[in-house]
Structure formats: structure tokens, C-alpha cells
Amino acid sequence: MKQKECIAMLLAGGEGRRLGMLTRKIAKPAVYFGGKYRIIDFTLSNCTNSGIDTVGVLTQYHPQVLNRYIGIGKPWDLDRKEGGISILPPFIKQRGGDWYRGTADAIYQNMDFIEEYNPEYILVISGDHIYKMDYELMLRFHKDKKADASIAVIGVKWEETSRFGIMSVDEHNRITEFVEKPKRATSNLASMGVYIYTWKTLKKYLNMDAENVKSSHDFGKDIIPAMLDDGIRLYAYPFEGYWKDVGTIESLWEANMDLLDDENKLKLSDRKWRIYSLNSNQPAQYVAPSANITNSIVNEGCIVFGDVDHSVLFYGVQVGSGSVIKDSVIMPNTKIGNNVTIYKAIVGEGSVIGDGSVVGSSESGEITLIGSYESITFGIPAR
Amino acid sequence: MKNVMGIINTVNEPDHLEELTYHRCIASVPFGGRYRLIDFILSSMVNSGITNVAVFAHTKYRSLMDHLGSGKEWDLDRKRSGLFILPPVNEGLEPVKGDLHALYGHRDYLYRSSEEFVLLTRSHMVCNIDFRDLRNYHEMTGADISVLYKETDDPDSISSRIVTNTKGRVTSIREQSGLLQGNKVSMEIFFMKKSLLLDLIETALAEGHDHFVRDAILKNIDHLNIHGYRYQGYLGVVNTLQSYYKHSMNLLNPNVWKELFFQPGLIYTKIKDEPPTRYKSESRTSNSLVANGCIIEGTVENSILFRGVRVHPGAVVKNSIILQNGMIRENVNLEHAILDKDVVINAGRTLMGHELAPFIAVKKKVI
Numbered sequence: 001m002k003q004k005e006c007i008a009m010l011l012a013g014g015e016g017r018r019l020g021m022l023t024r025k026i027a028k029p030a031v032y033f034g035g036k037y038r039i040i041d042f043t044l045s046n047c048t049n050s051g052i053d054t055v056g057v058l059t060q061y062h063p064q065v066l067n068r069y070i071g072i073g074k075p076w077d078l079d080r081k082e083g084g085i086s087i088l089p090p091f092i093k094q095r096g097g098d099w100y101r102g103t104a105d106a107i108y109q110n111m112d113f114i115e116e117y118n119p120e121y122i123l124v125i126s127g128d129h130i131y132k133m134d135y136e137l138m139l140r141f142h143k144d145k146k147a148d149a150s151i152a153v154i155g156v157k158w159e160e161t162s163r164f165g166i167m168s169v170d171e172h173n174r175i176t177e178f179v180e181k182p183k184r185a186t187s188n189l190a191s192m193g194v195y196i197y198t199w200k201t202l203k204k205y206l207n208m209d210a211e212n213v214k215s216s217h218d219f220g221k222d223i224i225p226a227m228l229d230d231g232i233r234l235y236a237y238p239f240e241g242y243w244k245d246v247g248t249i250e251s252l253w254e255a256n257m258d259l260l261d262d263e264n265k266l267k268l269s270d271r272k273w274r275i276y277s278l279n280s281n282q283p284a285q286y287v288a289p290s291a292n293i294t295n296s297i298v299n300e301g302c303i304v305f306g307d308v309d310h311s312v313l314f315y316g317v318q319v320g321s322g323s324v325i326k327d328s329v330i331m332p333n334t335k336i337g338n339n340v341t342i343y344k345a346i347v348g349e350g351s352v353i354g355d356g357s358v359v360g361s362s363e364s365g366e367i368t369l370i371g372s373y374e375s376i377t378f379g380i381p382a383r
Numbered sequence: 384m385k386n387v388m389g390i391i392n393t394v395n396e397p398d399h400l401e402e403l404t405y406h407r408c409i410a411s412v413p414f415g416g417r418y419r420l421i422d423f424i425l426s427s428m429v430n431s432g433i434t435n436v437a438v439f440a441h442t443k444y445r446s447l448m449d450h451l452g453s454g455k456e457w458d459l460d461r462k463r464s465g466l467f468i469l470p471p472v473n474e475g476l477e478p479v480k481g482d483l484h485a486l487y488g489h490r491d492y493l494y495r496s497s498e499e500f501v502l503l504t505r506s507h508m509v510c511n512i513d514f515r516d517l518r519n520y521h522e523m524t525g526a527d528i529s530v531l532y533k534e535t536d537d538p539d540s541i542s543s544r545i546v547t548n549t550k551g552r553v554t555s556i557r558e559q560s561g562l563l564q565g566n567k568v569s570m571e572i573f574f575m576k577k578s579l580l581l582d583l584i585e586t587a588l589a590e591g592h593d594h595f596v597r598d599a600i601l602k603n604i605d606h607l608n609i610h611g612y613r614y615q616g617y618l619g620v621v622n623t624l625q626s627y628y629k630h631s632m633n634l635l636n637p638n639v640w641k642e643l644f645f646q647p648g649l650i651y652t653k654i655k656d657e658p659p660t661r662y663k664s665e666s667r668t669s670n671s672l673v674a675n676g677c678i679i680e681g682t683v684e685n686s687i688l689f690r691g692v693r694v695h696p697g698a699v700v701k702n703s704i705i706l707q708n709g710m711i712r713e714n715v716n717l718e719h720a721i722l723d724k725d726v727v728i729n730a731g732r733t734l735m736g737h738e739l740a741p742f743i744a745v746k747k748k749v750i
Binding site: 035036074274279282283284286288289290291292293295296297298308312 | 676
């Protein structure tokens, strides 16, 4: 196998329990986002746009949809002779075998895969974040700093620091302290879950961690603290731009709504950094004379007769006449009948909302969630 | 349909698309917001289970080759068979006279293909067909050749008509501007044994002829058992500006939209990875077909926007077709216009065409 300077390991095995019905049968990275994408499209596109052509995707929880979606990586130009995409589920070894017991263990168990490419650096990312990032710039930073590990960080609001892994740095961006979800933070630099390691170093720590029975085998909880204790060179790579963890219904809804903000820094239409996804082969959307679409994003294959305001419509969505959709995310191939009202909701793929139904309300601030392939009449799930 | 190979013959296709075909052949004329004309026949073939398709290219085929690539969007990037783009065969400096020469020039491809039957088609028929029905009909009638036709009155395009007797046998075909009455428009889609096709080509050439339908078929119409098979789906014969405009506007009928783009199969095309279309708060869009990657801030009515079109605030676009990456700046007034790819209309301009004579802007023009 040809040697690769840097390969990516993408953690995609998470259940995403806080996404409820949306992840009942699919892994979190396969959840739909932004009218045409699945969450994992962002990290896969970042890899290919950054010139990283070897990506191992670590799967565990309900991988069927994700496996089929990724295929041989064609949509992201990762169908390569050398490298390309490899799906890496847990597997049985001569002496037993185990599920991935943590993020670090997932990498540890696939050491043979990594060694095949004999990389100098390894990029560890996860498939549950929405952002556009040039990993090549981060790799350059890592080399310039002669770092053993670099962690991408973003400044978050102080009141949100308790939700993230928080880093304190010195004036050269060298990490002095790392605290997972601190009650009282001394810094507002949050880890984005994007790591570059010098492989030699990481290998050593993974081997040590594997033998530690007390370890939870997690990068944030075990590997990074152990590296800090040893005083090796850990650097924080400051990132500016849009980054969002879409681990909850609220944050998923918010991230979709962020796309409707003209000031949004994600810039989906920037042609220099396209986000690729599997093509759904749908025709151009049809907007009927009776339709009124404002401040929304609408994908191909939609046919709209009603009013859509401040919403995100995925491909193949039908909106009947007299219907009003506001502040909502409607996932693929959902059929919305006539005179339906939908406020502040996330409607899962393939659902059918019968004529006259009311979903959500304009008063309550709560997000109404309808799962996939549900059938709704008059706003009550028909079960 | 494993035993059937497809041919899309673009040699000498009737072309009155004026500015739209200055720089491209008719097969690669953009249509329906995100497609090229050839996508409809090609996708129909693929959806019918044909896995060996040859496109006979003729002139101005750079954009056609770019569009088709390796055929992967149609699932035709195969180890065996797949997509073949066959360029014109010029011996010496003599230009190719008719499609018979092209078919003959690439006869090795025909001989080498293992399929017993061949489906010979043109690129400018906008339709969505399951060719398995045609094959079944062909087997049932025991015809030598089956030809698809559509009963329609379409005075805006150049098409040939067929005449059938009571048993469905074709007794006459009039190419293009014949005086022959009748409403059976030939879709120029022929199904026959490959051995018959080769025989017809070689015989007609030996007799000094040039054109497949006019010479190889018509001159043998008494000896050949040719049957017409009626196609009942939507058909657009697109080879004049009038028919281009008319059939584009027909897509604004939701029934046509549902039928042509979904039944019996999906239409495939080269993808552009554009984000979904963004409608801003001032946008007013009605009765329009909009592809991905557009940003709409103005008013769009009865129009077709291809991928990546921008309509700035205050602009009004009516009854128009804006091809890929069109830029309509502030307060532009556009009616009955066809703008080719990458056209920019500067702020405040008013451009009015007529339904029967739409205003046309050539590729990359800045107005």
C-alpha cells in the first residue's frame, strides 16, 4: 500500500440518543440536514475538499442506512484505487473481539487498517457536526508547532461552556488544561471534536490506554488527559466560522434555521467548498400559482401548492393547497395534504400528514417531532 | 432487456434551435431546469434495462461528451458494455454525408456487441418510456421493425409522420415537411434485430444512399413488415425554438411534471452538487419550475430557472427560461425570454420577447 501522509478516521458509531425518534433506526451521522444532506456529508466533503483521500468510517450503532448511503464513497469523490473510503465496523478477532468500547478503542481496534497506510499523521473527526473546515490548514499548523496532538477549538458563549470540553491555552496556543464539561470554566475555547495526532505518539497512548482496565477508552476523558499529564506537545488550533453540534432536537432544528439567516457563516452556496451528497435524481421543484414561499430553502423534487415560510424542505416533499408551513424542517418524501398547518416542527422522512391536520402551535415554544413514515390525521398520530 | 442494445443517433438531427445550438449539438441542449435533451431517451433506455448504449456524435459534441462523461450518472460505467460515445468517421477531408456512413463506419461496434436486438433512437424526443412494452409488442406482431409513434398535433416541431393500415402495419413514412396528412408523429425509435439493421445499412450504402430512414427504411417499406406502436405518455419533439419554448412551458402543468419526470422511471442527468434553492423573504414565485442552487429575491412567474440562477430584489421574471447560472440583477424586467447559460442582465434593464418569438440571449452574454 502506498504511504499516505495523513489519513482520516471518522467516528460514526454514535447512537445520538438525544435525537429520539430520528435515530430510532439510523445512526446520528445519517440524520438528514439542510434540505438535501445527511450530517456526515459535511465531514466527508471537508475531507475531500481538504485533499484527504483516505477515510475510515467507524460504524457501530444501526449502520445499515449509513452503509448503503456511503457505498464506495462516489458522491464525495472517495472511490479511489489507493485509499478512498472504508467502512470499519467492530469485528471478531482470533482471541475474541468486542464492540467499540469508546472513541479511542474504536481507533485502537483498527490499528492494522491505519498501519497499512503507514501515515505520519492521523485526523480523527466525528460525523455529528455541521461545519466547513480546511483540514489541510490545521495539518500545516500541527507541523509548524511540531505538535504531538492538535485539537481544533472554537470560542463559545460563556454560558454554554458547561456543555463542551474546554481548553485553556498559553500565548502560543499550547494547551495547558483540558476539562470535560466544566461547571466553572476558565476559558471559552471548546473542543470541536477534530483532532490531528502524530501517529507514532497516538499509537503509544492507544496501546497504553488499551491495557488500562480503569479507562473508558475515550479521547476526551482518557487519551487527552494522559497526554497532558505527560507534558507532551498539545496545541489548540483556533477555528473561526460556523460549527454546530447537532446532537439534540433543539440544536438540529436551530442549525437548520441558521441556514435561513443571511448572516450565516456556513455559506452553503460557496462553490469553492461544496458539500457533496448522494444524488436523489429528482426533477426541478414545481411552485404552483397558489404557492407562496418565503425565507426558506427548498430542494429538488418538491411540489408546493401552499405557503411555506422560514422552513427547510427536503427533496420530494409535497405541500397541498391551503396548507401553511412555518419554522419547520420537513424531511424527504413527506406528503402534506391540503389545509394542513405545521408550526415549529421536524417531520421525519416519508410521513403523510392528512388534510386539515394541525401540527405544533404558534404559541408554544416547543419543537414538535414527528418520526419517519408516520401517518398523521388531524394532528394526532394515527396508531 | 439484456438482449437489446441502444443507439442514440445524433447525426443530422433536424435543428432549428438557432442560438441554442450555436455552440452545442441538439442532444446537449439544456431542458427542464436541469437536464439535457439526451437525458430523456438515455434514462428511458437504462430504466428499461438496456446496459449497452452507443451515442453517435456528429457535430459540436464537446458539451455532449462533457455531459455524458463515463456514463456513471446513468449507471453505464460498466466493465462490460456501458456507454460508448462514437465520434464521426471522416475518411480524408470529406464531411460525413448521412447517418448511414456513421452507422457503417462504426459497424465493428455493432458486430462486437453480443445483443440480438437493437433500439435505434434520436436525442431530441422528450419522453419517458419503458421500452420493454415495445419489445413485447415487437415479439407479439412478429414484425421486422417496430416504430414508436405518438398521436399528436404538434405543428411547432419538425417531425415525420407515419401512415398505418388497419392491421397496424406502416405503409408510409414522410420525413419532415411532407404533404402527407395524419397525426401519427414518428418518434424515430426503431426496434429490430441487429442483423437486419446491419443488412439494411450495408445494402443501402452499396446502392449509393446516405440516410437511414429515407433510404434504408423507406425504399424497402414494401418488403419489410414494419409495425407502429403507439406511445401514450408525454412527448415533446424539441427541434425548433417554438417547440422548445412550448414544451418547456408545458412542464408547468403539474400533471406533465409528474408524468414526464417520474413515470415509469426517473430521469438521470449530470449532477452539479448545488445546495437547495434559497427563497428570501422578498421572493414571490408562482407557477414556476426551479432547480437547485438558485437564490430568489425578486418575482418569478410562469418561468423555468435552471441550476444556480440568481434573481435579485425588484427583478421581475415572467414567462421566461433562464439557463444555468443566469444572473438577473436588481429591477430587471424580463418577459418571454430565453437566456442561455451564464447570461447577465444588468440592473434596471427591460427585455421583452413575444410568446411566438421569445427574446434570446446567447451563452455568456452581458446585457
